[in-house]
Amino acid sequence: MIEHSIIFGKNAGLIATIATPLPNALPHADTGFIFFNAGVVHRVGVHRTNVTIARALVALGIPSIRFDLAGLGDSARAGGKISFAEQTVLDIQDAMDALTVATGVRRFVLYGVCSGAVHSYSAALVDERVAGVAMFDTFKYPTYKAQMRRITFRLKKYGSMTAIIKRGVGIGFRSISNALTLLRKPTAPKTERVVSSIGFFAYRPLKAEFAFGLRTLLNRGTKIFLIYAGSGFEHYNYADQFKDAFKSFGITDQVETAFLLDVDHTATRLAAQTELVACMTQWAAQFSTAREEN
Numbered sequence: 001m002i003e004h005s006i007i008f009g010k011n012a013g014l015i016a017t018i019a020t021p022l023p024n025a026l027p028h029a030d031t032g033f034i035f036f037n038a039g040v041v042h043r044v045g046v047h048r049t050n051v052t053i054a055r056a057l058v059a060l061g062i063p064s065i066r067f068d069l070a071g072l073g074d075s076a077r078a079g080g081k082i083s084f085a086e087q088t089v090l091d092i093q094d095a096m097d098a099l100t101v102a103t104g105v106r107r108f109v110l111y112g113v114c115s116g117a118v119h120s121y122s123a124a125l126v127d128e129r130v131a132g133v134a135m136f137d138t139f140k141y142p143t144y145k146a147q148m149r150r151i152t153f154r155l156k157k158y159g160s161m162t163a164i165i166k167r168g169v170g171i172g173f174r175s176i177s178n179a180l181t182l183l184r185k186p187t188a189p190k191t192e193r194v195v196s197s198i199g200f201f202a203y204r205p206l207k208a209e210f211a212f213g214l215r216t217l218l219n220r221g222t223k224i225f226l227i228y229a230g231s232g233f234e235h236y237n238y239a240d241q242f243k244d245a246f247k248s249f250g251i252t253d254q255v256e257t258a259f260l261l262d263v264d265h266t267a268t269r270l271a272a273q274t275e276l277v278a279c280m281t282q283w284a285a286q287f288s289t290a291r292e293e294n
Helices: 046-058 082-104 115-124 146-158 160-186 207-219 241-249 270-287
Strands: 002-008 014-020 032-034 063-065 105-113 130-136 222-227 256-262
Touching: 002 082, 014 046, 014 082, 032 046, 032 082, 032 222, 032 270, 046 063, 046 105, 046 130, 046 270, 063 207, 082 105, 082 115, 105 270, 115 130, 115 207, 130 270, 207 222, 207 241, 222 241, 222 270, 241 256, 256 270
Parallel strands: 032 063, 032 105, 105 130, 130 222, 222 256
Antiparallel strands: 002 014, 014 063
């Protein structure tokens, strides 16, 4: 394996590490992988899982580039003339170009975690060079079964429906008290921007919108892999939840999914990291097709 760092991008502000098989190590794949930040986490990924996956891929002959988006990690800030979401797509496309120059591959798989998965999805929609997209712990859509499993879990946790009602009443009283406290405070100036807590994502596309995007990629021949962590039990809590949520759209038999019950959102434990890497490596093996060397 060979790893080396490069500077690339239109303003030479993006920093990356490229991993490739040794020149005489065959087969060399005709598809490369793109790794980048998960939120503000450096390009190595949560608990260095990007590094571990990239090195596992080399054994399959698959080259990769892991880089920091503009303004994150070691990369310089962009000019600020476009939104961050738009800039990430341009950065990912620049990374594809850089990997093509370094290895000759012209097809790519984008791997993203959390908000990085959203960037992968956005880039895949606008660039036909994307052969696959793997999205870890991104958009989650509820189902009746998921809601019932959540209720059952709460019943087991608190012992009875009475305990749940008491807890709900307590939360309700606290919410009313907090609201009254806020009403007593002076009103903020109209020019002040109030930012609320929105969790991992600023938005979640409507189910029909996400289905349309996935179908667009599938019609193009793009492989899709949706991986969900077991720690998001409130929103996603069983293996076939995606299939149940999207069964009316006629795409579920083409989208591969995995529910990793023992893996949390940031793959904290060593066992969780091992399971995530194995899951990704197994799926990635389909892209290890050899290409002719010049």
